[in-house]
Amino acid sequence: MWYLYGVVLLAGIANAIQPGQNGALAKGFSYPLTAGLVVGLGTFLTVLVIGLLSGRLALPTVAEAARIPWWAWCGGVLGGGIVVTQLLVARQIGAAAFTGLLVTAGVVTSIVLDHFGWVGFEQHTATLPRILGGLLMIAGVALIARS
Incomplete structure (x- = not known):
């Protein structure tokens, strides 16, 4: 697999x-x-x-x-x-900002969807590492978009 x-x-x-x-x-x-x-x-x-x-x-x-x-x-x-x-x-x-925002928004939204088990996903708790990962992605895309 x-x-x-x-x-x-x-x-x-x-x-x-x-x-x-x-x-x-x-x-x-x-x-x-x-x-x-x-x-x-x-x-x-x-x-x-x-x-x-x-x-x-x-x-x-x-x-x-x-x-x-x-x-x-x-x-x-x-x-x-x-x-x-x-x-x-x-x-x-630009490609970096667009894709970064698209992927980061998708990951952050996915953390919420997983946590609540919405729209057909199995429930996966939004643990501290998942939340921190999402926050790091937000920080990363903010740095990319600023340049």
């Missing part, structure tokens, strides 16, 4: 590269949000191809869809918000 950490590391690298790619795409269009549709299409096609090749893709049944909590359907909206932010903000504040 160690290889999964490698997959996540690659996703983290992609997370840092993607805002620059998306920003360049947005700059090339008369209307920058047009790039969001191109990104969405790329996302759709990637999931479709990987899903079909791996055999892990099927439309949900009505019963499956009915069992899913309402808030679980909003992930795509949040993903769209991230892409719009990449398109409109990332180039102005």
Whole structure:
């Protein structure tokens, strides 16, 4: 299972590269949000191809869809918000500040989500080391954003 950490590391690298790619795409269009549709299409096609090749893709049944909590359907909206932010903000504040803020906000939010067991996560107490880690990340991103 160690290889999964490698997959996540690659996703983290992609997370840092993607805002620059998306920003360049947005700059090339008369209307920058047009790039969001191109990104969405790329996302759709990637999931479709990987899903079909791996055999892990099927439309949900009505019963499956009915069992899913309402808030679980909003992930795509949040993903769209991230892409719009990449398109409109990332180039102005730079890769380090953008990615640092994005990751740090995600980690701090994750500590809270874990502590309370919200949005489908198992409960993991916000211990002092976790809280200190989040605070150190906030301090680190503040130093990066100041430069």
